[in-house]
Amino acid sequence: MSDTITQDIVKFRPLQPGEDAQFCDLVHLVKRSFNTLKEVGSQNDMDNSHMLSIIEQKMCPDDRKVWSRDLERQGGKATFNRLMEWMSVEMKSRMRATAPLRSSSNSLRKVNHLQAQGGEDTKQTNHRCWLCRNSTHWPDQCPKFAALSIDDRLKKAKENHVCFSCLKRAGRDHRVANCTRRQQCTIEENGAQCNQFHHILLHKSKAIRITTASTAEASSALLPIITANIHGQDGIQKRANVLFDTGAQVSLIRNNTVLTLGLKGKDTSMTISKVGGDEEFMQTKVYRVPVESSDDDRRYSIKAIGMPSISKEVTAVQMSEITELLGLKNEKLRRGKGQVDLLIGIDHAHMHTGESKQAGQLVARSTPLGWVVFGGSPRGNAGNQSHTSCKV
Ligand SMILES: [Zn+2]
Ligand SMILES: [Zn+2]
Numbered sequence: 070m071s072d073t074i075t076q077d078i079v080k081f082r083p084l085q086p087g088e089d090a091q092f093c094d095l096v097h098l099v100k101r102s103f104n105t106l107k108e109v110g111s112q113n114d115m116d117n118s119h120m121l122s123i124i125e126q127k128m129c130p131d132d133r134k135v136w137s138r139d140l141e142r143q144g145g146k147a148t149f150n151r152l153m154e155w156m157s158v159e160m161k162s163r164m165r166a167t168a169p170l171r172s173s174s175n176s177l178r179k180v181n182h183l184q185a186q187g188g189e190d191t192k193q194t195n196h197r198c199w200l201c202r203n204s205t206h207w208p209d210q211c212p213k214f215a216a217l218s219i220d221d222r223l224k225k226a227k228e229n230h231v232c233f234s235c236l237k238r239a240g241r242d243h244r245v246a247n248c249t250r251r252q253q254c255t256i257e258e259n260g261a262q263c264n265q266f267h268h269i270l271l272h273k274s275k276a277i278r279i280t281t282a283s284t285a286e287a288s289s290a291l292l293p294i295i296t297a298n299i300h301g302q303d304g305i306q307k308r309a310n311v312l313f314d315t316g317a318q319v320s321l322i323r324n325n326t327v328l329t330l331g332l333k334g335k336d337t338s339m340t341i342s343k344v345g346g347d348e349e350f351m352q353t354k355v356y357r358v359p360v361e362s363s364d365d366d367r368r369y370s371i372k373a374i375g376m377p378s379i380s381k382e383v384t385a386v387q388m389s390e391i392t393e394l395l396g397l398k399n400e401k402l403r404r405g406k407g408q409v410d411l412l413i414g415i416d417h418a419h420m421h422t423g424e425s426k427q428a429g430q431l432v433a434r435s436t437p438l439g440w441v442v443f444g445g446s447p448r449g450n451a452g453n454q455s456h457t458s459c460k461v
């Protein structure tokens with residue numbers, strides 16, 4: 070079967086200079102043949118140097134020159150895939166170049182307009198790199214483009230009507246939606262792969278706020294901290310200090326706690342915005358943390374990102390007065406001291422909700438992990454703990 074397919078290419082009449090339509094025929098034939106072989110798993114019958122040279126011999130000498138110049142510019146050796154890619158691009162630009170001859174006067178005028186602007190020839194619009202206006206490289210290889218800030222890259226890409234998948238100029242038949250190089254962005258951030266279908270050079274990182282709400286609070290205010298059980302590998306458990314932080318977009322776990330529990334995480338990276346507006350990029354891991362209320366056996370899985378430190382020490386607070394004020398004498402309020410092990414952010418919104426009670430500035434809430442107290446402390450300064458930005 071492979072033979073009959075490749076024979077069609079072998080028998081293809083060698084191209085003469087200027088035979089653009091035939092060039093397109095050849096490209097289609099090669100593509101079709103390759104796809105057919107790929108379906109039956111025999112793509113190696115085409116993806117080899119023998120076939121590569123057969124196809125090269127079908128092109129006219131001028132075509133071969135352009136192809137080898139392209140190879141020189143980009144470096145590396147000729148492969149079947151590169152040839153296929155080059156032929157597809159070449160075909161598109163030839164179709165574009167010859168289009169006005171066949172279509173309405175409307176597009177003719179457009180072409181003239183472009184010519185007048187460029188001052189040179191119709192090739193003007195076919196530069197590989199629309200930014201540098203030359204053909205020594207593709208836009209996704211363009212050092213000038215990569216050197217721009219992400220906001221400038223997005224701006225330029227929009228202004229130049231660029232396909233967000235491959236960074237080449239988009240057109241009537243080429244958009245992000247149907248681009249042959251369309252693929253999900255591979256950048257991982259904040260514990261998840263980006264869900265956009267754009268080129269990684271157009272990926273704008275989403276810096277994460279982690280500590281705003283807690284740091285904004287007066288140092289005398291009581292932070293919503295609760296003691297809960299965190300489970301690790303091989304039945305290891307730890308009584309942990311859990312901080313509820315509705316000002317944090319993600320949840321965090323202290324790296325030492327991770328080590329103690331032997332939790333296994335997945336590599337990730339994140340950009341965090343620190344107090345003062347600075348942004349920092351860091352490599353870390355994301356964990357699934359099983360957390361259990363001390364009151365019952367209900368277990369919750371918290372997706373949390375590893376951090377060297379979440380807060381300064383939390384000091385012990387006399388709870389009896391507080392529980393009395395809030396009318397929670399019969400409830401257990403578990404509030405420990407020491408470092409915060411786990412911060413539950415607003416990404417686990419359900420963990421923050423529940424029945425609440427209030428007495429002056431003090432609030433108590435019945436969260437899934439149990440009652441937690443926060444707000445202004447009864448005598449103004451009893452809390453005495455401070456919470457600072459994440460140390461990275
Ligand atoms: Zn360029
Ligand atoms: Zn594209």
Ligand SMILES: [Zn+2]
Pocket residue numbers: 254255256263264265267269271272273
């Ligand atoms: Zn992305």
